Amino acid sequence: MKTRKSNKEFENKYPAADALKKGSMLTRLSVLVFGAGCLAGGQVIKGLIFLAAEAAIIFYMLQTGFHNLSMLVTLGEQEQQKVWNEAKSVYEYVDGDRSQLILLFGIITLAVVVLLILLAWISLRQAYKIECLKKEGRRIPSFKEELRELFNGNLHLTLLSLPVLGVLVFTILPLVFMISMAFTSYSVENSKLVLFDWVGLENFKRVIGLGGSLGKTFWPVLGWTLIWALVATFSNYFFGLILALFINWKEIRAKKMWRFFFVLTVAIPHFVTLLIMRTMLQPEGAVNIMLRSMGILGAKESLPFFTNATWARVTVILINIWVGVPYMLLQVTGILQNIPQELYEAARVDGAGPIVTFRKITLPYMMFIMTPYLITTFTGNVNNFNVIFLTSQGLPRSVDSTAGKTDLLVTWLYKLTIENQYYNVGAVIGIMTFVTLAVVSLITFKFSASNKNEEAFR
Amino acid sequence: MIKFSKYPFKKKVIVAAAHVLLAALSVIWLVPILWVIMTSFRGTKGSYSSTFFPTSYTFDNYVKLFTDFSVFNFPKMLFNTFLVAIASCLISTFFVIAVAYTLSRLRFRARKPLMNAAMIIHLFPGFMSMIAVYYIIKMIGWTAGPMLRVAMIAVYAGGAGCGYHIAKGFFDTVSTSLDEAAKLDGASNWQVLTKIIMPLSKPVVVYTLLTSFAGPFKDFMLAKVLCGTHRDYYTVAVGLYQMLDVEYIDQWFCSFAAGAVIISIPVGALFLATQKYYVEGVSGAVKG
Numbered sequence: 124m125k126t127r128k129s130n131k132e133f134e135n136k137y138p139a140a141d142a143l144k145k146g147s148m149l150t151r152l153s154v155l156v157f158g159a160g161c162l163a164g165g166q167v168i169k170g171l172i173f174l175a176a177e178a179a180i181i182f183y184m185l186q187t188g189f190h191n192l193s194m195l196v197t198l199g200e201q202e203q204q205k206v207w208n209e210a211k212s213v214y215e216y217v218d219g220d221r222s223q224l225i226l227l228f229g230i231i232t233l234a235v236v237v238l239l240i241l242l243a244w245i246s247l248r249q250a251y252k253i254e255c256l257k258k259e260g261r262r263i264p265s266f267k268e269e270l271r272e273l274f275n276g277n278l279h280l281t282l283l284s285l286p287v288l289g290v291l292v293f294t295i296l297p298l299v300f301m302i303s304m305a306f307t308s309y310s311v312e313n314s315k316l317v318l319f320d321w322v323g324l325e326n327f328k329r330v331i332g333l334g335g336s337l338g339k340t341f342w343p344v345l346g347w348t349l350i351w352a353l354v355a356t357f358s359n360y361f362f363g364l365i366l367a368l369f370i371n372w373k374e375i376r377a378k379k380m381w382r383f384f385f386v387l388t389v390a391i392p393h394f395v396t397l398l399i400m401r402t403m404l405q406p407e408g409a410v411n412i413m414l415r416s417m418g419i420l421g422a423k424e425s426l427p428f429f430t431n432a433t434w435a436r437v438t439v440i441l442i443n444i445w446v447g448v449p450y451m452l453l454q455v456t457g458i459l460q461n462i463p464q465e466l467y468e469a470a471r472v473d474g475a476g477p478i479v480t481f482r483k484i485t486l487p488y489m490m491f492i493m494t495p496y497l498i499t500t501f502t503g504n505v506n507n508f509n510v511i512f513l514t515s516q517g518l519p520r521s522v523d524s525t526a527g528k529t530d531l532l533v534t535w536l537y538k539l540t541i542e543n544q545y546y547n548v549g550a551v552i553g554i555m556t557f558v559t560l561a562v563v564s565l566i567t568f569k570f571s572a573s574n575k576n577e578e579a580f581r
Numbered sequence: 582m583i584k585f586s587k588y589p590f591k592k593k594v595i596v597a598a599a600h601v602l603l604a605a606l607s608v609i610w611l612v613p614i615l616w617v618i619m620t621s622f623r624g625t626k627g628s629y630s631s632t633f634f635p636t637s638y639t640f641d642n643y644v645k646l647f648t649d650f651s652v653f654n655f656p657k658m659l660f661n662t663f664l665v666a667i668a669s670c671l672i673s674t675f676f677v678i679a680v681a682y683t684l685s686r687l688r689f690r691a692r693k694p695l696m697n698a699a700m701i702i703h704l705f706p707g708f709m710s711m712i713a714v715y716y717i718i719k720m721i722g723w724t725a726g727p728m729l730r731v732a733m734i735a736v737y738a739g740g741a742g743c744g745y746h747i748a749k750g751f752f753d754t755v756s757t758s759l760d761e762a763a764k765l766d767g768a769s770n771w772q773v774l775t776k777i778i779m780p781l782s783k784p785v786v787v788y789t790l791l792t793s794f795a796g797p798f799k800d801f802m803l804a805k806v807l808c809g810t811h812r813d814y815y816t817v818a819v820g821l822y823q824m825l826d827v828e829y830i831d832q833w834f835c836s837f838a839a840g841a842v843i844i845s846i847p848v849g850a851l852f853l854a855t856q857k858y859y860v861e862g863v864s865g866a867v868k869g
Contacts, residue, residue: 391848
């Protein structure tokens with residue numbers, strides 16, 4: 124319902140389909156000759172800009188674009204070769220094709236093609252708009268007026284162009300590049316690091332299939348990632364909530380001081396605290412030494428914080444609680460102060476004790492406000508690289524596997540790509556992480572949308 | 582509030598126990614911080630100490646950071662980090678504020694699709710595009726020279742537009758009646774932004790500036806992937822991490838602690854200064 128309404132609000136006055144059906148010859152011509160409509164309508168500068176853009180793109184396509192696209196099909200076949208140079212009587216190396224470069228330039232060219240289509244579409248709509256304005260006998264805006272409009276009605280174009288360009292170049296283009304690797308044989312296996320081919324869904328089959336060693340690693344890592352994200356999210360949430368309520372309790376003195384103690388740990392960069400934790404929990408680290416000097420452990424004994432799989436898993440979750448609870452405390456404190464006090468007074472009049480008020484008022488209210496936040500925290504935890512990589516480093520690891528017992532999908536992705544050069548498998552893991560998160564988010568959104576009464580606390 | 586001494590005995594015990602519990606929790610949270618501060622002043626070398634409290638105290642670990650350049654050049658790391666932080670915070674603040682304002686105040690057809698796209702991008706591990714950026718930068722040959730700094734700034738700031746949520750939450754709370762009044766007087770959208778909204782939005786601009794300034798001090802992953810083995814361009818985070826490498830940990834562990842203390846002071850101060858906006862932003866974003 125809502126979307127239909129908002130669509131109407133921004134009704135497209137000059138749709139491209141109408142332009143093709145009802146437009147004049149000149150308007151239709153604008154798809155091929157960009158800016159033709161603008162030039163004929165008197166918007167000379169704008170028309171010339173369109174034309175220049177088209178000329179530049181076509182020049183690029185003729186120069187290298189078509190070549191790049193054709194190479195994209197095979198990703199290159201020429202190997203590096205030794206050629207006998209008669210004059211110098213030595214072997215010289217002749218560079219072969221480099222599939223990685225071919226893939227990158229191919230993707231950039233595809234982006235240019237998309238841009239060309241987009242420009243054609245804009246040019247068509249502009250031409251149709253001018254035609255319609257003419258028919259209605261209205262004045263066609265001059266270039267100066269259109270520029271001024273960029274700071275008024277079209278301000279969003281001005282403000283968004285650079286940030287969106289930044290995201291396109293530094294987030295989306297690299298993502299597409301990485302995703303496309305998932306369908307190639309780009310990997311240290313069979314030494315496919317220079318020349319590689321398209322292999323279709325082969326890598327996905329290997330990762331998902333239970334038969335191979337990759338599949339045997341993938342499912343346990345996925346399972347642990349989900350358990351970790353769930354436990355990490357909810358443990359932080361509940362401990363943070365309880366701690367905040369505890370400090371908020373009216374009998375507690377010097378509330379600000381207690382809060383400051385906890386907030387102090389948030390103020391220190393994460394990687395510092397995590398690295399400190401790691402050193403403290405080593406077999407010869409501060410914690411074991413302290414326990415030894417207290418006589419709890421023998422002189423040579425130490426607790427296996429990162430060397431035993433179960434210990435390591437519990438340790439990283441505890442470390443995450445240590446790191447995350449103060450954040451939660453900060454936010455929960457802010458939200459608690461917003462709970463309508465009438466609710467509590469009404470409950471007190473009805474004779475409800477503190478436990479009942481917590482269960483019936485505080486908890487539902489917090490859940491109501493914080494569900495979207497919990498979803499983002501969950502996503503953040505699935506991709507929580509630092510807590511794992513800087514503390515347990517994924518260890519302990521069994522000999523036959525590339526992933527350790529505490530490795531998440533992201534840290535495994537790091538190990539596969541940066542450390543071991545299994546680029547194609549790494550890309551598949553990245554995509555699988557996305558799929559997992561998308562599925563989880565969809566389910567939670569659906570679940571909370573059907574159960575959520577938006578007016579509950581108003 | 583009734584005085585503590587007037588409480589009945591049972592309540593006295595409960596309240597006292599609550600404070601003891603809170604104190605114990607605080608100790609758990611503060612011990613690692615205390616430990617790193619003590620280690621930074623520790624007289625004996627090496628990562629392992631046979632006692633929890635140091636046996637002797639010294640300033641040498643701090644002095645070493647600023648005088649011993651044989652392996653790690655700490656002042657240079659600080660300089661690199663400052664350079665990258667200043668440049669990237671200016672760019673990303675502009676991006677974030679522009680996107681947040683546009684999505685909060687202006688209405689246009691692509692608004693909802695853009696917000697959905699940002700949400701979908703967020704579901705990919707941020708790490709994935711980072712690896713690809715690394716390949717691309719390596720292919721252009723920027724991973725070896727001074728261009729590495731440009732690359733780092735570009736990567737820190739380039740995708741900043743996606744992180745608009747907190748700033749948008751702020752703009753959502755600024756009343757629209759001001760805009761409407763100004764528009765009735767004939768102001769353009771641009772004038773509304775520069776003359777009315779911006780002066781009101783100092784807190785969120787300061788917040789965005791400070792948080793994005795702190796980014797390169799806190800981030801470790803991206804700098805590590807981009808710098809690889811090029812020591813000249815290390816930021817503080819990567820440098821400190823390297824000090825814990827098996828090769829260097831014996832000589833550099835206490836200096837690592839000293840470096841950690843040094844960078845925690847500005848980052849902590851920035852955080853404490855912006856904490857209020859952070860809390861408001863998060864609860865505001867939920868409300869809006």
